[in-house]
Amino acid sequence: MMFPKKRTAYDYDAYLYLIPALLFIGLFIYYGAYFNVYHSFFKWNGISRNMTFIGFDNYVTLVKDPKFIKAITNTLTYMVITVILQAVIGLFVAVVNDSLFFGKRLFKSLFFLPNIMSLVVVAVIFTELYNFNTGAVNEALRAIGLENLVRDWTGDPNLALFAVMATNIFTYMGFSMIIYFTAITQFNQEVIESAKMDGAGFLQLFTRMIFPMLKSTHSLLLILGIIGSLKTFDLVWLITGGGPARSSEVVSTYLYRSYVLEYKGGYSAAISNLIMMIALMMTWVQSRIQKKWDV
Amino acid sequence: MIFDRKDIIGRTIVQVIIVVMGIGWLYPLVRMLLKSLEGGFVNNYSAVFTDPGVYRYFWNSIVVASMDIVLTLTCVTLAAYAFARLRFPFRTPLFLLIIIGMMIPGAGFIIPWFMTIKKLGLIDNPLSLVGPHVAGGIPFGLMLIRTFFEGIPKEINEAAIIDGASKHVIFRRIYLPLGMPAIATVTIYTFLGSWNDYLLPLIFLQNEAAMTVTLLPQKFVVFAGTNYGKISAALMAISIPIFLVYLFGQRFLEKGLTAGSVK
Numbered sequence: 001m002m003f004p005k006k007r008t009a010y011d012y013d014a015y016l017y018l019i020p021a022l023l024f025i026g027l028f029i030y031y032g033a034y035f036n037v038y039h040s041f042f043k044w045n046g047i048s049r050n051m052t053f054i055g056f057d058n059y060v061t062l063v064k065d066p067k068f069i070k071a072i073t074n075t076l077t078y079m080v081i082t083v084i085l086q087a088v089i090g091l092f093v094a095v096v097n098d099s100l101f102f103g104k105r106l107f108k109s110l111f112f113l114p115n116i117m118s119l120v121v122v123a124v125i126f127t128e129l130y131n132f133n134t135g136a137v138n139e140a141l142r143a144i145g146l147e148n149l150v151r152d153w154t155g156d157p158n159l160a161l162f163a164v165m166a167t168n169i170f171t172y173m174g175f176s177m178i179i180y181f182t183a184i185t186q187f188n189q190e191v192i193e194s195a196k197m198d199g200a201g202f203l204q205l206f207t208r209m210i211f212p213m214l215k216s217t218h219s220l221l222l223i224l225g226i227i228g229s230l231k232t233f234d235l236v237w238l239i240t241g242g243g244p245a246r247s248s249e250v251v252s253t254y255l256y257r258s259y260v261l262e263y264k265g266g267y268s269a270a271i272s273n274l275i276m277m278i279a280l281m282m283t284w285v286q287s288r289i290q291k292k293w294d295v
Numbered sequence: 296m297i298f299d300r301k302d303i304i305g306r307t308i309v310q311v312i313i314v315v316m317g318i319g320w321l322y323p324l325v326r327m328l329l330k331s332l333e334g335g336f337v338n339n340y341s342a343v344f345t346d347p348g349v350y351r352y353f354w355n356s357i358v359v360a361s362m363d364i365v366l367t368l369t370c371v372t373l374a375a376y377a378f379a380r381l382r383f384p385f386r387t388p389l390f391l392l393i394i395i396g397m398m399i400p401g402a403g404f405i406i407p408w409f410m411t412i413k414k415l416g417l418i419d420n421p422l423s424l425v426g427p428h429v430a431g432g433i434p435f436g437l438m439l440i441r442t443f444f445e446g447i448p449k450e451i452n453e454a455a456i457i458d459g460a461s462k463h464v465i466f467r468r469i470y471l472p473l474g475m476p477a478i479a480t481v482t483i484y485t486f487l488g489s490w491n492d493y494l495l496p497l498i499f500l501q502n503e504a505a506m507t508v509t510l511l512p513q514k515f516v517v518f519a520g521t522n523y524g525k526i527s528a529a530l531m532a533i534s535i536p537i538f539l540v541y542l543f544g545q546r547f548l549e550k551g552l553t554a555g556s557v558k
Binding site: 009010011012013014015017018020021022024025027028029031032033035036039046093095096098099100101102103106107109110111113114116117118119120121122124125126128129136170175178179182192196202205206210223227230231233234238252255256259260265268269272273275276279280283 | 297298299305306307309310312313314316317320321322323324326327330366369370371373374376377381382383384386389392393395396398399400401402403404405406407408410411426427429430431433437462466487490491493494498508509512516523526530533534537540541545548549552
């Protein structure tokens with residue numbers, strides 16, 4: 001039996017199905033974005049009704065503020081180091097997984113576990129590990145006779161940010177691992193097996209085949225890592241509080257401090273807009289690169 | 296397998312590296328467990344739970360997580376059905392408009408969210424977290440469930456239309472039941488995001504009676520000084536639901552990651 005195809009018939013009641021989602025997205029995302037843009041042009045303490053229009057002054061102050069520049073530099077350092085190390089370690093663990101004699105599933109589950117735990121829990125555990133007197137890191141160093149390496153990991157301005165980064169890598173390495181692992185299992189195994197038959201070793205297989213074949217996975221992890229670094233708050237705030245003396249301040253802790261602790265509403269709105277612009281720009285660049293590769 | 300099966304030396308080397316790393320990843324968790332058991336098997340736990348304020352934290356988190364799950368699933372399944380199976384003007388632009396939220400870091404919204412919460416009269420009310428959580432969770436959930444709904448054979452849909460079923464009946468009787476695996480995945484991710492959130496409770500909830508579990512450790516840091524036993528017991532208590540979810544829902548968790556990675 002044939003039915004006439006009604007190609008142009010629209011289901012106008014479809015909009016009813018979208019109402020709940022659009023309501024939440026509209027109020028909390030789009031109204032929020034509008035609110036930030038609007039208030040970034042005012043001098044406003046974030047609470048009162050009194051606002052003074054000051055044009056682009058907040059943005060001018062922002063880009064000249066050495067504390068903000070420090071926060072941006074720290075965020076970039078954080079981004080580059082954690083994204084790269086998480087990807088490198090995660091890729092290694094994913095690639096060697098099926099060569100293990102035992103514990104294939106066990107290690108995968110273990111490495112992924114911190115990913116779903118509360119960052120508060122991870123942060124408190126690591127704060128204790130980093131403790132100068134009783135922490136496991138310094139205790140271990142003392143035990144093996146490396147006393148000269150004992151440091152105040154979260155209290156030394158040169159080390160605090162790195163202590164947080166190490167925690168970040170502990171938490172999110174497993175995410176990169178699982179994403180790489182899933183991509184690798186979708187490979188055509190015969191291609192790899194036949195390359196091995198032709199005498200390709202571990203390094204050759206890795207650099208010539210596996211690494212290039214994972215191109216779109218690298219780029220996915222890169223963009224997720226960039227967005228993730230921009231919103232990094234919990235670990236920094238709980239482990240170092242952005243200190244000592246703002247040495248480990250990142251953009252989100254800077255935003256929190258400006259808004260919640262210093263009542264700089266208009267200024268904080270300008271910071272928010274900058275964060276969002278960076279995020280959207282990165283997403284746009286990544287989607288362009290992805291498109292080029294897919295062709 | 297990247298190593299030759301018979302390359303015993305190479306495989307032994309990587310096995311050793313992975314075991315050493317495994318110890319490194321296990322140690323912090325085991326230390327938390329051991330610290331929580333210091334000074335008697337349940338002393339720290341009973342110290343945490345005999346504190347009359349503590350059950351509020353858990354109750355608040357349970358209420359918020361439940362509302363997050365119900366509202367996120369409502370929004371996401373309805374919208375996913377429309378985007379997967381209905382034809383209407385501006386379908387693609389509307390989809391992108393919703394999805395793009397995934398690429399925006401939530402920290403950037405703390406000011407408007409705080410002001411909105413204030414206008415709604417929800418300051419110091421755990422329910423203030425629900426709106427931002429749902430809005431933040433919609434993009435990922437929508438993408439996941441739409442992809443899943445698109446995989447359900449269209450023929451089932453068409454047969455139901457011939458039988459005279461309305462869109463709503465098709466949605467309820469066909470798409471919801473068949474979509475259960477994807478719905479389970481979204482439920483788990485919504486729960487994790489809700490339970491683990493720290494930034495928004497920190498800003499919205501100042502009154503102890505309104506606080507959620509991630510604010511619990513700070514209570515013991517203040518009152519217990521460097522007593523890590525009690526803090527660790529609190530950390531374990533917060534983490535137990537997460538461990539349970541991991542134990543029973545790992546299959547769904549990994550499915551969610553895979554779906555997210557095949558954009």
